[in-house]
Structure formats: structure tokens, C-alpha cells
Amino acid sequence: MSDLEPDHEPTRTKVPMPIAQLNDPHLGDAARDPARIEGIVAGIFLLAIVLLAGFGAAYWQNWNPWILASTMGAGLLLLGFGLTAWGKYLMPQGPFVEERHVLASSPEERDLMAAALVERSTVVVKRRKLLGGLFALGSGIFGIVALFPLIRSLGPLPGDSLDETNWRRGSLLVDATGTPIHINTLVVGGIVTVYPRGYQRTASGQATDQTVLIRVQDSAFTTMKGRETWAPAGYVAYSKECTHLGCPVGLYEQQLELLVCPCHQSMFNVRNGAVPQFGPAPRPLPQLPLMFNSQGYLEAQAGYDQAVGPGFWERTTT
């Protein structure tokens, strides 16, 4: 027998475990009749086995998903239930006690650790200040340089991208299918979402160019001073991007002429330049100046005069 072998023979007597202590205060009356409990747990397990076999059958036969999920769920629940009951009623509950070990080391051991840390590191740094400094510099430089490919390469610099839309002077208004808007397209009270032609099917067009076009009663309609010519024939257009968090302002209350954002219930008054009338939105929806072209289709007089959508640090207010 080498030194590496255990120096004792394996114990020769069996060490059985107790099943349960019957005077255990945690055990209910039920547990005082272990044979009955065993029968009940066995019944639960049998039912679980039937259900789990049913789960197999349901999968094999491609039955309705809810049969699949309920047989599996009920089977697993019962399996767990039986196992827990077994543990609770038929296994030793105690109360057994175990002493806690003191987590802290002795003061000497602490001092040794602290001494090793402090003395060794100060010795190293004091003797080889130059090397330590150079190594710190090198790894520091690497850390900073590595940040660039890690973060900078993720995407382009924002630049003016948040200020811009694809609306330009002369952009033809089209709906989601690409159909231009004629003077007779909308009845009074009508509403349609429009995009600059060519962008109605692009993600950026749908996200930032989305504009809501409403026809109101008055043919000579002015939302606010300086916008006298922006709404010809009662056609008025606002950015559909909510100035709160950028959700599409998708609801139109026709009677009150309010645009409502379903996300956080900001309401914008179509009459007076989409000034927020209620809710957390801080700014009016930007208005798109419109005109009719020679064929009677609606075009933008110009792009938006400000960034559409929610606020951000670089956003300048005009």
C-alpha cells in the first residue's frame, strides 16, 4: 500500500438512514400513517406517468397545442408534487442543527495576508518604478485604443442624421401603396399617412418621413401665423412621429380635431399647429408645408423646418 492510498479499510457495516421521526412537529397527522402516504404519493406518480405518456401521444399525434402543454404541465406538476410530498412526509425532517463556521480568519492570518499584499507590492513598485509605470502605461493605452474598435465601429457618428428627413421641396405625397394624393382623395375629416414618393416602402421612410395628412373643413386654413399657405384646400400635414417618444401618432379624434398618440396619450390640436393639448409631449408636431402641383397632386413646399420626433441634446429649437 503506497502512501497515497487511504489508510483505512472501507467500513464494513451498513449505515441505514431513518425514514421519518413520527413525533416531528412539522409532520401533520397524515404523516403518522406512512403506508397511506406512500400509497398517495404512488398514486400521484402513477397519474403523472399517465399524463406524461399522454404528452407523448399528443406530440406524436400532433394534437392541439393546449393538450400538449396541459398534459406536460400537469404531469410535471404532479411529479414535483409527489416528490415534494415524499420529501415532506417520508424523509427525516429534523429539526437538525449544524454549527456555523466562523467566516473570519484569525488575526495572525489576516496580518499575514495583509503583510504579503502590502509589503510585496510596495517592494515591487519601489524597486522597479520604471517598469511598473511603463507596464501600466502600456496596458492603459491598449485599454483606451481597444475601446475604439469596440464602440466606435458599432455605428456611424450621428451627425445630422436625427435632424433630417427625406422631404424636400417638390416631394410628391404618396400613401403606403405609392398612390399620389389628388385634391379629391380625402373627404373633409379624412386622414391618411403619407410619405415622400420613393420612400413609402423603406424602413427609414416609414420611421422618420411618416406624415399624417388630414383634410379639414375650411379651404382657407391657417394653423398659425406665418403658415398661411401651408394647408391648401384644407389639407394639413404633420409629422406622424410623436415628439414625446417617437410612436406614430395614429389616432384621430375627428370631432375635436385632435391627433392622439396611443403610447402615452399625448394629444395634439390639428387646428392650431398641433400644439400638445394633453399628456407628456413637450412640442407641437412639426408641420409640412404643402402645395398642389400642376396636375393637382399634393407636393411639399419644403422639407420640415426642424427635427421631427423626440428631443435629444443636439436638437436646436427654431
Place this chain on the structure above:
Amino acid sequence: MSPSTNGSQTKRQKKAALGPYGKAGNIVNELDDRLGIAKGGRVFLDKIFPDHWSFMLGEISLYSFVVLMATGIFLALYYVPSTNDVIYHCARSATNCYHPLNGQKVSEAYNSSVYISFGVRGGLMVRQMHHWAADIFTGSIVVHMARIFFTGAFRKPRELNWTIGIIMLILAIFEGFIGYSLPDDLISGTGLRIGYSIAESIPFVGSYIVSFLWGGTFPGNIIIPRFYIIHEFLIPLALLGLIGAHLTLLVRQKHTQFAGEGRTETNVVGSPMFPTFMAKTTGFLFMVTGVSALLGAFAQINPIWQFGSYNPSKISYAVQPDWYMGWLDGALRIMPAWEWTGFGHTIPLEVFLPAVIFPGLIFNICLIWPALERRMTGDLAMHNLLDRPRDRPKRTAAGTMMLALLFTLFAASSTDVLANFFHISLNQVLWFFRIAVIVIPVIVGAVTYQMCLEMQGVHGFGKRKRAVVVHRSTDGEYSTIAADPRPGDEHSELHPTPVPRRIDVEPLVGGAVSASGSGASESGVRQVTR
């Protein structure tokens, strides 16, 4: 030298040579030769777990995480993280397909999510289980955290585990948000748009964060693949590591316990790891899995086929996030429209305050609470016995105030639905919540504080009342005397004993049992065997 290695032995000899524990004992021997597991392993098998129903709340989190991993691996086999356009296609009279979507242009991510729901056998079950388990995961973390808080289990030496727990809660919330964004349906896409705008609201760096993360402006085509790798690799990996640290610390520092017969600061009283706790906790794993599956069977969750693929210019009514984001949505709804502008710059305070500063504040209060309490009470001692919440009125009141605040905000995320349901003006609902979010926590805190004090003052509070018998004397005088105890009136706790190292069980004849080791046999203690 172990005799079992000798080749020229009969089967019977071999069996006899195995020792009294047969092959299992032999495996222990072989393993112990190589790994030295017997001593520590024995201690581990005897490890004591205190019993209290509230100690299983953390287990719910652990086991719903197991369910999430298992179902998540299944989903990852079919999900396609791409926003490229495809046409959703149903074969004629196919039953494994959602016909109203037939022929529509959808994103590949959405297409694969609908395919998981209808085309993959058992796919809908697994998807719904995954979503339900995520809601259970975050929910049980919060309830577990409340238990730890109200009983003072975060005190020295367990502050680090409290910190780890809060980091896991934050990760779980992000994981959940990112996870329900992956199907790229109309509602999750709207959630993503809101997330983009929240990040955009951060002063100085907001537009850089969104431009880098989304690879340009919203929606781009890179966010879904990036969220996929974050959701199914980065955050789960971090959670796994933190769960490992959480449990290692739990084992090293041992469980806390409530005061009781023989329970002190320096011991742990309960049932042993093997087999009792292991049976109960494994059973509980099966139960958590079973409940997730039953919820998946009977409670529809996130029916993405009804919402349609995401289109940034489309929106639906009653847009609400999953429950663990609800408090932030509520805060966004009731915040006044305070946008700051000046010096050519904009700070959207109406977004930045409720959606960035406010949650940061809440989580930081949670993180520093153990240090804060140490400083306020001057209590630097180690604590292994738990507090009863009533004995710490200030802490309990602070906790209920926090919960009241968050639940009020959660309710505020349904302003539109509440207004519709009760047929009242949205304006009134909004103003109700703007006031309630301040008033309700104050009331709840004050009431909790007073209740704690009064519960402390009542003699024998929480103890079973003894019945009395009313006597009338011949003079007509009434008096009461305590009645004889009825079964169940007497609740005596056994004094805890060390786990017996070895118990000889005799057949059930006299019922006498001798326990060797340190467990002395008590008269009347009968042990059962079969």
C-alpha cells in the same frame, strides 16, 4: 490495493469484495482516491437548510431560469435574427399556418416567430412557456428581494449577495425587454422605438448611443441581430455567473433563519440536504416547470400573429410593455411635459427624468440600502437570525413605501385602459395618478409604521389564542378560566439535534431505536422503516 482490481476472481468474490455499500460504495472509493470528495461531500450531504415557506421564493427564480434556458435553447433552433423582408407563405389548406397573414410582407424574425408558433410541433407551447417563465423569473426575483429586505437578511455578512441580487434583477429586466423585442411584431417594435427615444434623451451622449447601438437611425437592420446575441448569449452568461456567485456565497455564509427553539446566531436548524431538501427542491423544480407549461397551455401570452410584423408608421391601441417595465411606462405617462431648451441644445426632461434618472435612483437606493442602514442604526454586528418585519418599523415602512410607489406607477401605465373601462376622462385619470404617486406611498408608509408599532405592543401577538371557559358562580358572578388545551393548541418545538451520523433502525416491533453518533434516542421517539 483494492481487491476489486484483481482479475482472477469469481463474480461472487467480486461482490463480496465490494464492501457493504456495493458498487455505489466502490464509486465513492474510486472518486475519493482521485478527488478527495468523501469528507467534504459528506458535509455537503448533511448541509442544513432551514425551513420556512418564504425561503422558496428564490428557488422559484432559480428554477424559472432553468425553464428559460431549456425553452430558450429550443426557440433558438428555429428563430432567425434578421429584419430582411420575406413573404409569409401558407400552403393551400395547411393547418400549421396562420392564414390571415398569408402573402403578407413580414420580417424574417417575425416570420420565424410565427413559424415557431404554428409550424413547429410544440413550438407554441415552448414559446408561451418561455414568455411566462420570463414573467415569473422577474416576478419571483422581486418577491424574493422583498422577503430579504423585510427580514433584514441583507445585513452583514450578506451585503455582497444583496448587491449581486439587484444586479441580476436589472439584468433580468433588460433581458426580458430585449427578449420580447425579438419577434419584431408591431407591439415590440413600438417598445423598441420607445427604448430608442429614451436612450436618445440622455444629454451629451444620447444620439451617439443610439447611432452606435442601432448602427444609424431607427430602425435600421442591425438591432435585431445585436439584441439576439445579447439576449441569448451575453446576458444569460452574466446571469449564470452571477447565479453561481449568489449560490456559492449562500453555501459559504449559510442560510439565515428565524429565531426559535434552539436557533441561535451561531447555528443553522432545519432539514438535511440529502435526501430531504433535495427531494423537496427537485420536486419544486418540476412544479415550477409544470406551472409554466400549464400557463402556456391555458393563458395565451403575446399572440404576435394578431399584431402583425413591425412597421414603424403603424401602431395599435393599448400599447403596454410586460409587467416589469410597467412602472417605467407609468412614470413616462404621468410626467409633465418639461423639455429644457437653451444654448442651442435640448434636454427632454419629460423622458430623461422618468425613464433614466428615476430608475437609476430606485436601483441605487436598493444598492446602498445595507450601507445606509448600517450608518443610520450604527449596527455593525453579524446577523444570521432574521428580523420580524414588525420589529423594524422604519425599515418595513420604507420598504412598503417603495413598493407602493412602484405599484402606483405600474397602475399608471394603464391610464388609457382605466379611462375606457370606467368611462371617465383620461385627464382625470392622469391627474389622479400624478397626485396618487406621491400620496399613496406616504399613506402606506405611515400606516405600515403605525401597524408595526401596534403589533409590537400587543401581548402574545401572532400566537394562538387559548380558549377560555366562562363560569357562573351560585352568586351569579362570572369568571373565566383557561380551558384544557385541545389538540393542536400546544405547539412545542423539538430541540434540534445534530444530524445523526449513523442510526441503527430496528424492525418495527417495540419501536425502540438507538441512535449512535451524537443523536441520543429520546423516549417516545419512534422511527419508521420499511
